Amino acid sequence: MSSRGPGGMLRPRPEDDMEEVRRPPDRKLRKLLPYFAPYKGRAILTVLLMLVVTATGLAGPALAQVAIDHGIRAGDEGTVLLAVILFVGAGLVGLVAGYWQSYMSSWVGERVLLDLRTALFRHMMRLELGYHERVPTGRSVSRLTSDIEALDSLVTEGATSLIINGLTFVGVVVILFAYDWQLAAMAFAIFPLLALGTGAFRVTSARAYRRTREKVADVLSVLQETLSGMKVVQGYGRQEPARQSFRRANDEYREANMATIRLSGLYFPGIELLSGVGLLLILWFGSNRVLDGEISIGVMVAFIGYLSSFFDPIQQLSQLYSTFQSAMAALEKILGVLETEPTLTDAPDAVDLPQMRGEITLTGVSFGYRPDRPVIHELDLHIAAGESVALVGATGAGKSTLAKLIARFYDPQSGVVAIDGHDLRAVTQSSLRAQLAIVPQEGHLFAGTLRDNLAFGCTGEVTDQRLVDALEAVGGEDLLAGLPEGLDTPITERGSGLSAGQRQLVAFARALAADPRLLILDEATSSVDVRTEQRIEQAMEALLPGRTSVLIAHRLSTIRKSDRIVVLEQGRIVEQGSHDVLMELGGRYAGLYGDWEKATTGWATETA
Numbered sequence: 001m002s003s004r005g006p007g008g009m010l011r012p013r014p015e016d017d018m019e020e021v022r023r024p025p026d027r028k029l030r031k032l033l034p035y036f037a038p039y040k041g042r043a044i045l046t047v048l049l050m051l052v053v054t055a056t057g058l059a060g061p062a063l064a065q066v067a068i069d070h071g072i073r074a075g076d077e078g079t080v081l082l083a084v085i086l087f088v089g090a091g092l093v094g095l096v097a098g099y100w101q102s103y104m105s106s107w108v109g110e111r112v113l114l115d116l117r118t119a120l121f122r123h124m125m126r127l128e129l130g131y132h133e134r135v136p137t138g139r140s141v142s143r144l145t146s147d148i149e150a151l152d153s154l155v156t157e158g159a160t161s162l163i164i165n166g167l168t169f170v171g172v173v174v175i176l177f178a179y180d181w182q183l184a185a186m187a188f189a190i191f192p193l194l195a196l197g198t199g200a201f202r203v204t205s206a207r208a209y210r211r212t213r214e215k216v217a218d219v220l221s222v223l224q225e226t227l228s229g230m231k232v233v234q235g236y237g238r239q240e241p242a243r244q245s246f247r248r249a250n251d252e253y254r255e256a257n258m259a260t261i262r263l264s265g266l267y268f269p270g271i272e273l274l275s276g277v278g279l280l281l282i283l284w285f286g287s288n289r290v291l292d293g294e295i296s297i298g299v300m301v302a303f304i305g306y307l308s309s310f311f312d313p314i315q316q317l318s319q320l321y322s323t324f325q326s327a328m329a330a331l332e333k334i335l336g337v338l339e340t341e342p343t344l345t346d347a348p349d350a351v352d353l354p355q356m357r358g359e360i361t362l363t364g365v366s367f368g369y370r371p372d373r374p375v376i377h378e379l380d381l382h383i384a385a386g387e388s389v390a391l392v393g394a395t396g397a398g399k400s401t402l403a404k405l406i407a408r409f410y411d412p413q414s415g416v417v418a419i420d421g422h423d424l425r426a427v428t429q430s431s432l433r434a435q436l437a438i439v440p441q442e443g444h445l446f447a448g449t450l451r452d453n454l455a456f457g458c459t460g461e462v463t464d465q466r467l468v469d470a471l472e473a474v475g476g477e478d479l480l481a482g483l484p485e486g487l488d489t490p491i492t493e494r495g496s497g498l499s500a501g502q503r504q505l506v507a508f509a510r511a512l513a514a515d516p517r518l519l520i521l522d523e524a525t526s527s528v529d530v531r532t533e534q535r536i537e538q539a540m541e542a543l544l545p546g547r548t549s550v551l552i553a554h555r556l557s558t559i560r561k562s563d564r565i566v567v568l569e570q571g572r573i574v575e576q577g578s579h580d581v582l583m584e585l586g587g588r589y590a591g592l593y594g595d596w597e598k599a600t601t602g603w604a605t606e607t608a
Ligand SMILES: Nc1ncnc2c1ncn2[C@@H]1O[C@H](COP(=O)(O)OP(=O)(O)O)[C@@H](O)[C@H]1O
Pocket: 133, 369, 370, 375, 393, 394, 395, 396, 397, 398, 399, 400, 401, 402
């Protein structure tokens, strides 16, 4: 086995809270470059088209200058005509180039984002269960949706706007200084004011936009909580408070939005005003210079023409700033996920676990979800191949945790979990998981057909017969008979449309169809009614022989039938043996059993 550090949980993982990691935008954007690589040709073409768009946009006032100075004033009709033709030509070229440029930039952008989203999803699939238990589902969903959207507006429109407006701005400055540096200097005298205003706008609007993002997240979380808890909300008649808190979150969101609108309402007319002042300066000093014979009328007209091409880009770029900000925040979070290394990876020299006999050995296993709070202490347990072992103990004793360690959803911090003598850290996860099946308390069903759900854990060719057999073996023939569409019955999200008991039957059949060597049932029957449970129990007699099984159950009948009972208390084994032996011992198990019996008979007499 390869040497490795302590279990992954010991490592600090600040990246789970991705907001905290900050790095300069260029370092983030560089991480995005590999996603552009497959589309390099088209990306370059897009940039070239942007150059054409910018150049044609800048041509107008210069052509007007030529037409006025060398055509009209020189009385040369040919030059005027030529300038007009060039003007129209530039307009047409600009139009066509503009169309292709926006088509191409969206083409590239959408593909890059699709690839990124796919890579992100694939990475999330690689992250261990521990990650998904730590990070709320809503947060992972927003990485894949709203954060990608935020990047979308940058990659498609933002990049275009940045390049074209940036080039236009630089172009105008260069052209104007080339015409007449004194008039240009005068026109740009308002620049410091402009820069100051824009800077202030940038800072305050970034703050305001951050607030709107926080507020919209609040709205979403109220929504998600209320909608997913609808049964409880309506059951307790809490619609009104829910309405109110939704209303409140919405109000705050609206208020935050209004703040950004007020800022824009100040800034953009402010720019207009400055642009008016600029025009005034050009008219005033420009006409003086024309009268003095320092510049031609054409140059002055060109100055007026270019002035709007000078202010527009500044407005556009400052608008872009908020897009850029939110895209950078989103990129940070996306990278945070992508850079979270899975802690449960296959060792480089991992081997496939051979056909499992099913002997499980835990030696000196200690584990805690957090290193400072151990849940399992120095635990030794040997389960022979084919044995069925029931884990019992109070809630929080560590039964589920032990099951998760056996399935290697977590690695122990010390000690070894082995199957057939193979340390689980030295075998490939796929070969391990292919040979075991877990039925949790609520077997999750997925949207799809009944067939899809039953075949979920199967490898290789799956015949309908195998699935029907599995369903019948767990006593689900009534269920199947009640569904007119049979295996083709669509199962909606989370299996709504089926009762909890029916869903659990499907989960059992799914496990059986996979024909695992090792079966782990974690309170699998605790959500079904007594009759269903009895049928499942009968079915389990057919299910268990020949397989190793770890059963976590609250019900006596299940426990009594297992070969051995292991009693856990606060992460330690306190008793183990057969039912009879433990009863005779008169210890913890006998105590638990007494409580159960009392509860069951109490219940029985009450309902009788
Ligand atoms: N995902 C988790 N993250 C942090 N602590 C957990 C997690 N799951 C369980 N625990 C803690 O571990 C202890 C054992 O839990 P568990 O194994 O689920 O107990 P049982 O299944 O016996 O009821 C409990 O104290 C519980 O709070």
